[in-house]
Amino acid sequence: MDLNDTPEQARYRAKVRAWLDEHASEAPAQQDEDDPAYVTARRAWQGKLAAAGLAGVAWPAELGGQGLGAVEQVIVNQEISRAGVPGVLDVIGVGMLGPTIIAHGSDEQKSRYLGPMLHGDEVWCQLFSEPAAGSDLAAVQARAVPEADGGWRLTGQKVWTTNAHFAAFGLLLARTDPEVPKHKGLTMFIVPMDAPGVTIRGLRQISGEAEFNEVFFDDVRLEADAVCGPLGGGWGTALTTLMFERLTIGLGSESLGYRPERYARAIAGDEHARRDPEARRRLGELAVELLAVKFTGYRMLSALQQGQIPGPEAGLAKVTTVRSAIAAGDLIADVLGPGALDEDGEWAYMISFLPGLKSAGGTEEILRNTIGERVLGLPPEPRLDKGIPFSELRAKERAAVTSS
């Protein structure tokens, strides 16, 4: 068992740290992402990171990356966090959508899109979830209809779209054949966000901020080369993205800021709470879980180094992180009193953000189903949608609602 860097990794870390030490002063200070000037500064900073080889660390070298492994990516994440500077702005693009295009895209798509994505010149967004297709993602209804010249017409609505308001492109899961069972009639598309018929609307969250958007597609014209991956094979393409999503979240957990030391500092700063057995026990119990997440992350990394891909059980770390951070916010508000909910303070945003995070990337309940079935081998929930053409399924659902 060894948690330490190999000599080679230590050299890499030193190189990364040296670059960050030299350039940290050029990084933009943390601000609200609603501010367009800040977004511009973050994009420029991403460009510098990419030029220095600190973005797309695990991307293949011939596609602009460094051709290194997950461990080096984590080393970069750790060093960026240590330097106290922001990382890549387009985590969704560089961490999830880029790797999907690398795996499934055409050579033309790779050479057109990957470079500008990596350098922050073009930010991307993920257009998967819909109002009626979240955890049950294969239920998407956004419809792409083929045109005579090989192009497509797209109509539908997406939701929870991070960064859509400044994204140049989106990777969109659409239904291309409603007459086959739901997982089979899907295709992935690359959509220019400035195309006529695309409307973006901010979605305010509990915190009052709008980090997500709703995106409406009203008869949007797409060219034939917008298809990414096989026609009708969109579900497989989406699974690739979701696998990289697990990886990105798993490897980035340390930079999420839900660290036990941070919460301990807040409690230690209150003279009564520091000595109060109940506050100490609550802090201890949530810290135990966050420490476990940290070492679960190392386990995942170690497995990656042995060439294994993290399975659905990696999702348990997300469940643990969210519930522990919720417990931390609750404890801190109990200790600090109403002032903890001051919108300009350190804690109000976290307290407001976490209830939604519980459902992000699939609800906790569905995640527990998946892990129960795929990891523990428990029998599946009875499913009423198996093998039924999507159009028929929708008709049945509508009939059930009308008759009740």
Place this chain on the structure above:
Amino acid sequence: MNLELTDEQTFLREAARDAFSRVKTIALAREALEDPAQLPDLWPTACEAGWPGLLVSEERGGAGLSAFEAMLVMTEAGRVLAGVPLLGHLPASALLDGAADARTEAVAEGELRAAFAAARPPGDLGGGWTVEPRAGSTRAAAPVLADDGTLTGTVAWVPDAPGAGVLVVAATRPDGAPVAVAVDAPGAGVTVEPVVRYDATRALGHVSFDGAAADVLEGVGEEDLARAWFLAQALLAAESLGAVETALSVSVAYAKERFTFGRAIGSYQAVKHGLVEVLRLRENTYALLLYAGWAYVDARDEFALAASAARAAGGHALDVASRTMISVHGGIGATWEHDAPLFFRRAQLSRRLLGGVGEAADRVAGELMRAV
């Protein structure tokens, strides 16, 4: 970074699993509820496998292995509820080895069985070195080593004390400074009172010293005594992990084969989510044991935090696992017809030993706040 088991660790674990599989430990644990004489003596098994000397350096006849290897063996013991007196012996053996005590080789061989009368070190809020009281929540002062070299005081609920040939005691000098001593047992002024146990597989004793002759373990300092306390915490966590894994696999197997309303009960979300919760707590405990094993060697100043976190996680995991085991099995799970009550008893007693899981969580908070 590599957190996979080495070939040697895998071999150690498989050998332990194999050794325990030759005894029907769980069946005998049930019989021992009524007749403690039914408990198998697993010490010869331990000696044959070389476990008594696991933490003793090679120069004194041990295997020179580390805390994580000891945890692997404890996990296998816990998996089958084996009553093997390693929880008391291993921390004691490490302290004797640290002092190069003359008894160390016999202890490493297993000819002499040791037990550790542990004291909890002071935390971030100060306080002295305290031991388990016989009853209640007020901790007792550790035994005191008088200037004439005799030891006086009581430590309650000492794991594996009955029958041990040497007791390693975390004591204090009259001024409160900690000191490690060894006391031969039986001996003049030494009383070990076996305690009636809720979990028959767990040997416990109240240990009293009344002017007993004690040998100071020279070279064993305050940090070593604290490490021995936290090592015991980690070993207890590892033992709990094994029991959690059995409770989970037995429950999952039953949830697949038991049908109600035409469906296997494991297909119901209420049952499925409960079992996934046990898996989640299992994963957390294992991750923290890795942390503790690593910190013991490579981050000594984090070992108190890591071991306490593992203890809190393991204790909670076994509590939830044993309760889930009962509820998944329905009414039968709450009867002596089933193994579930044995896991429940193991969970309830283990969580209250050596300061209890609440103290472990408090220590995690204290260590983190001390660091900021």
